[in-house]
Every structure is written in structure tokens, then in C-alpha cells.
Amino acid sequence: MSWFDHKLELYDRLDTINSKSLAKTVNTILGEVDHEFWKDHCSNRANHPPEDEGEGGLIRHVIKCTYIFEQEARRQRFESFEFDAGMAAIILHDIKKNGEEWGKSTEYTHGIIGYNFIKKFYFADRTIKKLVMNGVRYHMAPWNTTILKMKLELVKNNPDMPLFTYKEFMGELEERTRGMMPNRIEKAVQDADFWGSRKDISFYPGVSIMPDTERNKEYRKHDTPEEWLKEILGFNEKMYLYPIR
Ligand SMILES: [Fe+2]
Ligand SMILES: [Fe+2]
Structure with missing residues (x-):
């Protein structure tokens, strides 16, 4: 199957959305995405399955x-509007x-960038619009972040320099915390x-492809709460607010 077949398959998934008006809006948004979105591989390939x-x-x-979301929504007995908002969010x-600007690797603020992109479009229902936007914004929790890749590199390479302002720190904390307190639509999307x-x-x-368990060992990280906590504490240390010794 070519990338174009997959593109058509994704458009087919819009048929699951009950609200025709919402499906039309998502269709319009998909029409405006970068061409590379349709053709690219999944950029953090080290952590993703082979397909x-x-x-x-x-x-x-x-x-x-979208298929996993659909099953989760059935299991949780989502209302029609919850299903629609979540399906729109997982598609987007x-x-x-x-x-x-479509780069060569994952930008970890892409939840926020997607949120702002969707904001520009017309939705017939403003409440649904907010639910869709938030579903996109917090989809990566607990790994969603406000810190751009360039700045993150700078901080990692200069761990002893106080490179964050108080405002930046609080913004980051709020983004992470909000993502960890999802409503049930956001949770199903996550x-x-x-x-x-x-x-x-x-x-x-x-x-279906059998996993290469030996090779995968080195990639299996950031998956447990302890590892996540370590990462967050690492951030704090770099920010000089709560030094960990
Ligand atoms: Fe993502
Ligand atoms: Fe994803």
C-alpha cells in the first residue's frame, strides 16, 4: 500500500464521527496540513513499533x-459527543x-502547536472545539512540554546554568500537571x-511483527512513573528551584 492509500484510509475514519459538521471541519483541517505529514515515517522511530x-x-x-480509541470509547460507554470530540482529536x-515547520524529528511541544493550529478553524460548536483542541494539546502527557527542542538541548548541555525564568518554570509545571489530570476524552486519546x-x-x-526484545531493551525507557518522576526531578534540578542532591 502506498502512502496515498493510507491517506484515503485516514479520511475514511472520518465516517465514524456522528456529527457531519464536525467531520467536515476535521476534513478541512486535514486539507491544510503539511504535505510531509502524509508521507513521513513516525519521527521518534526508536520508540515506535516497526510498522x-x-x-x-x-x-x-x-x-x-483511531481504532484503539474507538474500542476504548465503546468500553467506557462514551456519549456521542465524547466519541466525536475524541475521534477528531486522535485523528488530528x-x-x-x-x-x-515540518522538521526531521519529533518536536515535543507538538501538542501545543497542534492546539494553536486547530484554533484557527471554524467549528459549529465551540464546546466541542475546546474538547478537540485540549485532546490534541495534552495527548502526550506526561511527556507534553512547553520547552522547545532547541532550548531543551541548551539546558541539557548546560545543566549548571539557570536557564529558566520563574514564569517559564510555572508554565511548564502547569502544562505537565494539566496533562496529568485529563478528562475522560483526553484520557482515552492519551x-x-x-x-x-x-x-x-x-x-x-x-x-503483525514479532518484537525484537533484545534490541528493544535499550529503547524501553520513559515508560514507568518512576522514570517519569526522575525526568521531572531532573528538570527541577536544572531550574535551580528544588536542587536534588
Ligand atoms: Fe504525538
Ligand atoms: Fe501519536
Whole structure:
């Protein structure tokens, strides 16, 4: 299958949305995304399953996530509006994955960039619009961040320099905390993205690939709460607010 077939498959997923007006809006948004979104592989390939690699890999990831979301929504007995908002969000969650200008790797602020991109479009229902935007914004929690990749590199390379202002620190804390307190639509979107991107759980309609467990060991990180906590504490240390010794 070519990347173009996957593109059509993703558009087909719009049929699951009950509100025709919302489906039309999502369709319009998809019409404005970067061309590379349709053709690129999933940019953090080291942490993703094999079917997310190669041309169209990102779209295969998004399509998989829509199926996981659909099952989760059934299991949780979502109301129609909850299903619609969540399905719209999971379809759109990675439209800015490689940054405002499509770059070569994952930009970890892409939830916020996607949120701001969607803000520009007309939605018939403003409440649904907010639910969709937030679903996209917090989809990566607990890894969503306000810190741009360039700044993150700077901080990592200069751990002893106080490079964050108080305002930046509080903004980051708020972003992370909000993402960790999702409503149930956001939670289903987060979970769909999480399960859709587990390296050891490879699946795609018609395709399954056994995991290379030895090779995957080195990539299996950032997955447990302890590791996440370590990362956050690491940030704090770099910010000189709560030095950890
Ligand atoms: Fe993402
Ligand atoms: Fe994703």
C-alpha cells in the first residue's frame, strides 16, 4: 500500500464521527496540513513499533490510534459527543508532530502547536472545539512540554546554568500537571496514542511483527512513573528551584 492509500484510509475514519459538521471541519483541517505529514515515517522511530517506520509510517500510527480509541470509547460507554470530540482529536493529534515547520524529528511541544493550529478553524460548536483542541494539546502527557527542542538541548548541555525564568518554570509545571489530570476524552486519546506507539506491540490491520526484545531493551525507557518522576526531578534540578542532591 502506498502512502496515498493510507491517506484515503485516514479520511475514511472520518465516517465514524456522528456529527457531519464536525467531520467536515476535521476534513478541512486535514486539507491544510503539511504535505510531509502524509508521507513521513513516525519521527521518534526508536520508540515506535516497526510498522510506523518507512513512508506513510506516521499515518499508519494515527490510523492504528483511531481504532484503539474507538474500542476504548465503546468500553467506557462514551456519549456521542465524547466519541466525536475524541475521534477528531486522535485523528488530528500528530498533525504538527515535527514542529510548526515540518522538521526531521519529533518536536515535543507538538501538542501545543497542534492546539494553536486547530484554533484557527471554524467549528459549529465551540464546546466541542475546546474538547478537540485540549485532546490534541495534552495527548502526550506526561511527556507534553512547553520547552522547545532547541532550548531543551541548551539546558541539557548546560545543566549548571539557570536557564529558566520563574514564569517559564510555572508554565511548564502547569502544562505537565494539566496533562496529568485529563478528562475522560483526553484520557482515552492519551491511552490510544500510548498503546498505539508501544514498540513491543506491533499491529496493523493485516500485519503483525514479532518484537525484537533484545534490541528493544535499550529503547524501553520513559515508560514507568518512576522514570517519569526522575525526568521531572531532573528538570527541577536544572531550574535551580528544588536542587536534588
Ligand atoms: Fe504525538
Ligand atoms: Fe501519536
